[in-house]
């Protein structure tokens with residue numbers, strides 16, 4: 001049996017008396033494209049924060065490729081292969097995507113602190129950065145200022161930055177939030193076509209994108225896993241439709 005890329009066992013988080021994550025046991029398969037959905041306040045962001053180490057669980061465990069990571073810091077988890085993007089756009093607007101990605105590559109290699117000009121003279125850094133940009137479809141925007149790019153393409157830069165850490169698991173917190181409909185499809189296509197060696201867990205509110213791009217869906221309700229299954233199973237589950245999607249959805 002193949003080891004899960006990422007797994008939680010009975011993961012719990014309480015803020016005072018409020019149980020925000022309630023015995024969540026979730027399995028992200030190797031190479032999976034797994035969506036985490038649920039109504040506002042269901043605990044999706046909290047779960048991502050527990051996985052990345054921003055929050056400490058009240059109880060339960062988290063395994064990355066079979067190894068417990070609960071006691072590791074956020075940076076240690078990144079070094080073990082757990083990458084993430086954030087809901088908030090935190091890019092350097094004056095740099096080009098290539099330069100930002102070069103900095104991320106340099107950071108992974110322990111070369112952070114060198115001036116950009118020095119990185120430009122390192123073919124291994126520039127080549128890797130260009131290849132990462134190309135892998136998410138940013139090749140033609142590589143040398144423009146990031147501020148000039150559309151919002152959807154800026155989100156692609158964020159994904160490329162996360163990829164620079166060579167993650168085997170990528171956590172995406174609402175990758176398409178705020179991205180116009182015309183661009184969100186392209187964005188999700190780039191995520192879908194990431195190499196199979198990278199498993200992706202993403203939070204997304206847009207159900208069209210979820211059902212188009214996820215191979216597995218976990219429905220979180222009030223901090224607990226309400227259902228987990230393939231898109232077809234989730235779409236036709238009467239309870240999910242009643243509680244989350246609304247009865248009248250096609």
Ligand SMILES: Nc1ncnc2c1ncn2[C@@H]1O[C@H](COP(=O)(O)OP(=O)(O)OP(=O)(O)O)[C@@H](O)[C@H]1O
Pocket residue numbers: 015018020038039040041042043044045046047
């Ligand atoms: N630091 C905190 N202290 C107290 N309560 C918190 C804290 N962080 C989150 N919560 C509460 O936990 C619950 C889950 O919040 P969370 O942001 O994880 O939900 P979500 O599913 O991501 O929601 P949304 O879809 O609106 O982003 C909410 O009731 C929220 O108010």
